[in-house]
Amino acid sequence: MTQALIETVGLGLDLDGRAILRGMDFSIEPGEIVTIVGPNGSGKSTFLRMLIGAIRPSSGRVERMPGLRIGYVPQKLALDPALPMTVNRFLNLPRRVGAARAADALALAGAPEVGDRQMADLSGGQLQRVLLARALLEDPQLLLLDEPTQGLDQPGAAAFYRRIEEVRRGTECAVLMISHDLHVVMAASDRVLCVNGHICCQGTPEIVADAPEYRALFGSGTGGALALYRHEHSHSHDDDCAGAEEGQHH
Numbered sequence: 001m002t003q004a005l006i007e008t009v010g011l012g013l014d015l016d017g018r019a020i021l022r023g024m025d026f027s028i029e030p031g032e033i034v035t036i037v038g039p040n041g042s043g044k045s046t047f048l049r050m051l052i053g054a055i056r057p058s059s060g061r062v063e064r065m066p067g068l069r070i071g072y073v074p075q076k077l078a079l080d081p082a083l084p085m086t087v088n089r090f091l092n093l094p095r096r097v098g099a100a101r102a103a104d105a106l107a108l109a110g111a112p113e114v115g116d117r118q119m120a121d122l123s124g125g126q127l128q129r130v131l132l133a134r135a136l137l138e139d140p141q142l143l144l145l146d147e148p149t150q151g152l153d154q155p156g157a158a159a160f161y162r163r164i165e166e167v168r169r170g171t172e173c174a175v176l177m178i179s180h181d182l183h184v185v186m187a188a189s190d191r192v193l194c195v196n197g198h199i200c201c202q203g204t205p206e207i208v209a210d211a212p213e214y215r216a217l218f219g220s221g222t223g224g225a226l227a228l229y230r231h232e233h234s235h236s237h238d239d240d241c242a243g244a245e246e247g248q249h250h
């Protein structure tokens with residue numbers, strides 16, 4: 001078995017006396033594409049932020065392969081829109097990477113022409129590509145993406161995911177992303193992780209699609225994405241979940 005890039009063992013987080021996440025056992029191997037699905041507020045972003053070490057766990061641990069290079073694309077960018085800043089300058093913060101590397105990263109991210117533009121003037125799709133370019137500057141072995149197509153229209157989201165796939169093919173990095181886009185979840189992932197304060201179920205898209213937890217997530221409502229927001233778990237979190245035989249259920 002290949003060595004995992006990153007592994008969590010019994011990872012948990014309590015905030016203000018509330019359990020945000022608990023018992024997260026997870027690992028990702030080189031080159032894998034894993035998608036995290038789950039309702040709003042289920043702890044998905046928190047989990048990614050724990051993986052990069054931005055939040056310290058209350059229990060359990062995160063084990064990274066020594067020297068692991070991670071590229072992280074956050075859900076939001078807290079930039080003051082009144083502050084003038086070109087894309088090239090943004091890519092050279094907090095450390096200077098130089099014009100050539102910034103241009104290479106922008107080209108790989110699919111936005112070769114925006115280097116001299118103001119950050120505040122970018123479209124949603126261009127901004128996502130710039131954030132991806134910044135993550136690629138790390139030459140990552142693992143790319144973490146937190147809802148990277150939020151705010152993009154369907155063609156924009158599809159184009160962005162195609163770009164991610166090309167990046168993965170080109171760099172052979174593993175990808176762990178949070179997505180509410182069911183097509184991506186089902187079509188482009190090696191593995192899907194269904195999270196709601198804990199890992200409800202995980203496995204290949206086919207196995208997860210058969211799991212009752214996933215059906216509870218996607219089976220109700222009419223539109224797939226809408227069904228996600230109406231997610232109601234039919235099971236108690238303290239029970240063992242009955243489910244597909246080969247999937248892992250917690």
Ligand SMILES: Nc1ncnc2c1ncn2[C@@H]1O[C@H](COP(=O)(O)OP(=O)(O)OP(=O)(O)O)[C@@H](O)[C@H]1O
Pocket residue numbers: 015016020038039040041042043044045046047
């Ligand atoms: N700093 C904090 N202090 C207190 N509670 C927090 C903090 N950060 C996150 N939370 C809570 O942790 C829970 C999980 O939040 P998180 O952002 O990880 O969810 P999410 O699954 O990514 O949601 P979404 O799909 O809406 O982005 C939420 O209930 C949130 O209110």
